[in-house]
Amino acid sequence: MKHLRSIPELGADGLARLLELTNHMVEVNRRPVPKVPALRGRTVVSLFFEDSTRTRLSFETAAKRLSADTMTFSVSTSSVNKGESLRDTVETITDMGVDAFVVRHKSAGIPWQISEWTTAAVVNAGDGWHQHPTQALVDCFTVREARGCERFDGLTLTIVGDIKHSRVARSNIAAFSMLGAKIVLVAPPTLLPPDVAHWPVAVSHSLDEVISRTDILYMLRLQSERMAQGHVPNLREYSERFGLDARRLAMLPSDAVVMHPGPMNRGVEMLIDPSALPNSLIHRQVANGVSVRMAVLFDLLAGESSAGNLREVSP
């Protein structure tokens, strides 16, 4: 694997490999000193053009636990503000000798453009509405952990909310269907992409109709700007039809789990205190973020020589 840019590009084999590798990283993270020398001498740069809490911090933590050096590129204090182009920025950083770019950008396709301009590996940490492959890896790993199964045949993943503008949804649809899950998208038609007929999904416009046949309920964040753009008339109407409240929670099968990629909009899609959810995986999603990103960086950057080099760092 040269880059991790999208789940379809990663493919089913790559997905299985990274999930398996994540198990090892979970084990590393359980050690008293959760740090291994696997990527010593490698440099990972985070290039975030969009705000992020979880993804950015977990990538940086992951790199450090593998003993990689990290550089953080901050758009607000960089030469981008002096009008430096993205290509020049990437080429400049490449010249410093980096091994991987972890990139987040509001425009779809940026990881593909960047990989034309650098010899380093490119990891997509979210590009526009397109893909967020490490989030999908986190979510698949979290469900595997919770259900104790490797594949998701027979399970139904119900994704609720703004599918149209969601990179998390696009990556998860690809990843969960590779693992055999049945996928149901629930949203008003205005929040669905124009042509989902070719996706391996069923579509519903009523959460009440499908919630009782759900094994994994995946709530997406609804941004308030969607209202201004006329996708929904108002947030109250959206919450009423697509929010998770106590009534709907009671309709959910008892062994079903609830997930959310964060950041959450309390009072919009989440109408109950998530800490009160009996079967929430939301904290596990965050906790697994570091292990998954360690697996990704290790897979991309550890050469043949350091493969298996996950022994503890000697003090």
Added chain:
Amino acid sequence: MKRSATPTSSGTTRVVLKGGTIVDSRGERRADVAIEGGVVVEVGEGLSGDARDASGAVIAPGFVDLHAHLREPGKEEAETIETGSRAGAKGGYTALVAMPNTDPPQDSVAVIEFVREQGRRAGLVDVVPSGCITLGRQGEALAPIAELAAAGVRIFTDDGSGVQDELLMRRAMEYGRGLDVTLAQHCEVATLTKGAVMNECQCCTTLGLPGWPAVAEELMVFRDIELARITGARVHFLHLSTARSVDLVRAAKRDGLPVTAEVTPHHLSLDETRLLTFDTVYKVNPPLRSPRDIAALREGVRDGTIDALATDHAPHPRRDKELPLDQAPPGMLGLETALGVALGVMDIDLVHLVRIMSINPARIAGINDRHGRDIEPGAPANLVVFDPNITWQVAPEKLASKSRNTPYAGMTLRGRVRHTIFGGDFTVLDGEPQR
């Protein structure tokens, strides 16, 4: 102007194109063509004079592009009238209609005269400025259409955007009809395409890119057909890209309305899936469409619904095309590849090819007194000589255009220009620009 160094026949030398086959509105025939003093003086077998090889090649009236963005004034970093003219000459063109979305835009006689003068100075093709329909292309008030028409402008458009306001467009048509000019529309209902990057389709769904729905074009095609019906104005549809648009124009022509339409080489040859690699070179407005649309556009050309092949030559400097896909400007080069693409994808005879690349666009642009004419004594010597069967590979660095944003880089095209003759001068000889 003295250009004694170049092999020309605009002076008194008699030059003969030998061994070619003439293709014009009267069909195909084997004949030599003698040129002297900037005009065709004799057509026939075995003519004598200073010979230029046309053996095995087609001799046709020079191509006319209804849709070229020459970027001057305002964006000389992308193209100048001179470099665009040279690209045109290399592509076999003797006339280019210059689109008005310059800076300042072509909405005043001063700018029109400047563009025309720069064209004359380059001396490589006839640079035919179009005029804006609305002031500053802002869609709010009419440009001084009569003044511009008096300065010789025959075709008006706000290309780059469509005229959104229905009443203003109706007024433009009514006013234009009285001046015997053509109104050319870039059909795009802007509220439906805000932020759009590519065709609204399967691919845009998967790529997470905002879609440009076909209906945004078709609504305006329909509107303008109906406005042409009540005003009687001549309307030309720029760069049609969808199957329904072709149907609408076909029906309008059946009703006898004075409408014409063009299609670009890229909309006939490339589909939306090109964007799967996020390469900004394939971002264009209107966007590359589906294979079904491509088939309908080709059928529209075959049955005469579409009158002209127009390049929508849209140069952009490298750094602009290196922006993120949603910020990169739309547009691709076209002048130097149009013939090769047309011959490769269109199953039409050479007479039809010359009709859509020269005869019809010359008529639509109102320059058929000097372009797109049959090759006979007395006709201005604006000619192209091309080899319809020679293949060549597109090398971006060898293009005459100042920009490099060709979607055909590395592709092999069939059909190459051998000579281009403008006003009796060889602007291109044996494939090489002469200045």
